Amino acid sequence: MKKIKISFLFPLMSMILLIAALSQQLFSIPPMGKLLNPFSGAVRNGESKQKRNTIKLEEEGLKAAVNIYFDQRSVPHIYAKGSDDMYFAQGYITAQFRLWQMDFISDAAAGRLSEILGNRFLEYDRNQRRIGILSAAKASLKMIEKDSETLAALTAYTKGVNAYIKKLDYKNTPLEYKIMDYKPEEWSNLKTVLIMKNLTSTLTGYDDDLSMSGMMMALGEENFNKLYPSYFGPITPVMGEQKKVINPDLVFTKKPDYLNFGFMAAGTMVNPSTYNPKLGSNSWAVSGNKTKSGFPILCSDPHLNLSLPAIWMEMQLTCPGTNVYGVSIPGTPAVIIGFNEDIAWGITNGADDVKDWYKLKITNDYKKYEMDGKWKKLESSVVEIKRKNQPSFYDTIYRAPQGPVVYDKNFAGNQGGLKNSALKWELHRPSNEFSTFIKLNKAKRYSDYKNAIANFSSPIQNFTFACKDNTIAINHQGKLARREAAEGRFILDGTRSRLLQRGYIPVDSLPGLLNPSSNYVLSANQHPTGKDYPYYYSGYYSEIRANRIQQLLASHNDFDIKDMEAIQLDNVNKFSLDALPLLLNHVDLRSLNKEQLHKISTLHNWKGTYDFNDVNALLFEFWWKNIKEAAWEELKIFPFYTKAPDDYVLLNMIKNSPEGKYFYTPISGKRENITAIITGALIKAVTTYNGIKSTDNSKWGAYNKINVMHLSNIDAFSRMNISSSGHPEAVNAISKNWGPSWRMIVALGDRPKAYGIYPGGQSGNIGSPNYDDFLTDWTKGKYYELNFYMSQEEAQKNTNK
Structure with missing residues (x-):
């Protein structure tokens, strides 16, 4: 797409704003004088095509100057003398490129849209507070503050973001703030944790407990298992071949004894979930025994919602002990998917069911709940939701031992059948996912990788790993609850204490595979195990892409980068x-x-x-x-x-x-x-x-048309109706509004060689030529060589041409 010329847009800005307001967009009309001011208004958000220069960052708060080199695609290569300064610079540059995006997502996750956009978002904010994302982020932050390495990274990152914010005046403030008429606020470690919790919510927020409860009662056990079996069609388990001994609980789902229409009488109407169970990814690694080079190749393409600004930001981070390249999530430190001189890793969604609903018995005054025949005190708290130009709204949230009561007498939401039900969600548990990525960024061998992922909790992910010493591995990693047969697939009886969580599957019993005889490992959101796994679990798995990838990986033994590109772009369903x-x-x-x-x-x-x-x-x-x-x-x-x-x-x-x-x-x-x-x-x-x-x-x-929407849903800032190949069940898993959000191929060796692309651009500024300049090439299946520099001298030489 050609650069959006801001100067041409604004003679018609009044009309655009009026149309937008009448079209129920995210904003109300801002002060027109400020917005249309030719010296400081929206017209100032245009950027020229001039190449970005090298930056020598010498901000207050740095221990030493940081050098940042930009290549031809505006990818920053950050060179610092210490990790604190490296994360400070990452925060600073990310804010320079993506401040509104990261700020908006953290506010949306926290349930603060009414505060910046007005009362129409009150119901959304109430739902966000009630499902517990903000409270979960606060609990996780307390845990993180006990880990010195993670706390140092988050604090340095936050300082970097704020150093950039302090330099902003109205003229240089991102356009979305001007249109929506609010200002950036100071960044915090809590905002960073909210970004990660938002991703967890996206990947684990789907549930069909209410619907499946009704279908089991209507169909009966036999027909239910015919129509909704745990396993269907050919399977390619993450952990490889299955044993002959079958766990019957994984094969046939029994109806819980309490599940009947009397139990469900409070409501049976069900609305489809707003979460997408198809969000997933592909990732695989082949050992040098199957490559032309004799070294491993790792491929990863996470499937997420397609949006502008893009979900990911590409960069290289370097300090003593760390030299890593890949993509980060704006608002969080470290590289999330990427590689260094020794290893590469990819991630796919585990697709396990980690979200359960417990139907409670509550007194009419919401003072008590029943457990094992006894009435106990129901906890409650009052949260303040600030509203723009209106008094704050105060919402009472009740909490049972299982979790918050999301829908009650005061808040119906859109799920009548879940009224007075408590939500138990692994997202609520304090966790520190940042530590995993900080350690992965500097890992050199398999033992470092295992140590890095050992305490990863939520969302459950499949980590795919390759090392230049020809080690390959895959691990289904996260907190996976120990359950009785069928537990969690249906609405649970909240009056029984025995249905409260009984702990987790031991870490050393989680599915995984190390250096298999096939010489490849793969994940595409399929079942993590076969029917022989001794523990009961359930989820939202899809085998079709995994079956196809396995077929292609087993086809020959001399893969190179071009072969891997062909697999990632394979359009066969x-x-x-x-x-x-x-x-x-x-x-x-x-x-x-x-x-x-x-x-x-x-x-x-x-x-x-x-x-x-x-x-x-x-x-x-x-x-x-x-x-x-x-x-x-x-x-x-x-x-x-x-x-x-x-x-x-x-x-x-x-x-x-x-x-x-x-x-x-x-x-x-x-x-x-x-x-x-x-x-x-x-x-x-x-x-x-x-x-x-x-x-x-x-x-x-x-x-087959796809839409890459701006986070505000403003059509003028989006790319819509793009013709595309691919299919949700093909390896090239493209749908109308989700698909491969980052394609990466890494060939390890004496020097890693990597290629990648994502649907968007480095900048979040709609007036920048780097706003969506990768998108057309992405739709055409093109890749960019990723400029991984082994030294600062090499970066300086190659970026100053």
Whole structure:
């Protein structure tokens, strides 16, 4: 995208603001005189294309000067004489590039949007306070303050951010502050912790306990396990091959004895969760036994919401004992995903269920709750929510032993069935994830890596590791609660103390793999174990990408960087490949006209590719969508139905039970055999496809549009309707508003060689040429060489050309 020319925007700014206000955007109209002032207003936020210069940072608070070199893509390479100064400089530069983004996210996480944007965000803020993100951040900060290394890093980072804030005047303040009419406030260590808690919330906030409780009661054990089994389709467990001994609790879910309609009588209507269970990632590592160079290669592409400013910021951090390159999260110190001279690491979401609801019995006055037949005092606290131009709102939050009561007599939210239920969420536990990344940044060997991740708590992540000594590993790391069978998959009975948490699975029993005989490890949000794992757990796992990655990694033994690029950009949906032969076999060709027969003939040769110019992908998508709608129409009668069974569940039913009870045509209302349903779904799909084809949008890329939205949802600051290849179940997992937020490939050796890209740009300033300058190349599948400098002299030489 070309640079947004701020000077051209503002003759029409009054109209833009009026339209925005009427469109329910995030802000109210600011003082127009200040905003349109040609000397200090929004027009001053434009940036030229002039190359950034080397900075010698000599701010108050530094022990020694820090040199910062910028390469051609405005990536800062920070060289300091000590770790405190390094993190100070990281905070300073991150604020210079991304101040509004990090400030806004921390405020949103804390439930403070009403304070800066007005009363319309009161319900949002109340929900944030009630689910406990702010209180959890405060508890974690107290824990962090006991760890001198982490506290020093956070404090130095905070000082760096504030050193930059102190230099700001209205003229140079980020545009979003001007539009929303508020000022940056002093940064704090708490804000940094809030950023990390916000990420934890994003990755672990999904739950379907209420919906699954209703479905278990409506379907009964046998049918529930057929439609919602813990394992479905082919699996590729994180920890590799499974043993022959099967844990029955992982295979068949029993209905808890207390779960009945009387127990759930307070409410059964369920709204879909606002969290996305598909947010995940790919990451894998291959040893030198499978590469041309003889050294390992590690690949990582975390799948998160696509947004502007970008989620990540690319940088190199160097001080004695540390020389690391990768991406950081604006607002937090250290590199989160990256590499140094010796190791590389990637991260994927563990996808475990760590969020539970306990249905309580509470007295009408909310003074007591029942536990084991006895009435006990219900704790409460009052929180102040400040509101812009209005008096503060005071909210009473009740707390049981399990956690906060989010929905009560005073706050209904959007989940009536969860009224008077307590939320137990691993996010609430004090934790120090920063320590893991600080240690990883300077790790040199496998033992350093294991020490770094040993105390990582939440969110549970799959850490993928490679070392230049040819060690590769993967670990499913975090606090995973010990549970009884089926515990946590349904609403829990809050009156029983035995259902309170009984501790965690021992760290040395968590799934992991070190130097397997296959010479590769991989994670793509699949099951961490097979059915033989001795501990019960549950989650929101997907096997399709993992199965495809395994297929590609097992295909040959001489990988190089280009091969790894091809895997990260692979657009094959393996489910489509598995489903297509079975579906084609069930089509009644006698019922098709000439055009429909032609479409079938083209699908016979389709390879399941969702490439930009593919003309079959869209037809298959329509076809499968129609089949699913017909199969699961009967489930929609249940008010608590929010999630269809997995696609492999349906595919297995087509294969093994073609006369199944759920197969009938919704139009006629008659029960049909699967051949009639599949054939009718195809005929309908061809009609829909022809309607799309008439608009020249039948190629997958023309139909498959993505939106990279500004955090404020202002369209003018976003990139919308971008044509793209990829599919949510392909390795190149691109959806409408989420996808690979950072693609990284690292070939280790005597000197690491790495490539990467993310959808955005280094700057958060919409008037900067670096605001979204990576985005077009990202959509085209291009990579940039990552300039990892082994010394300050090398950085100085290569950035001053």
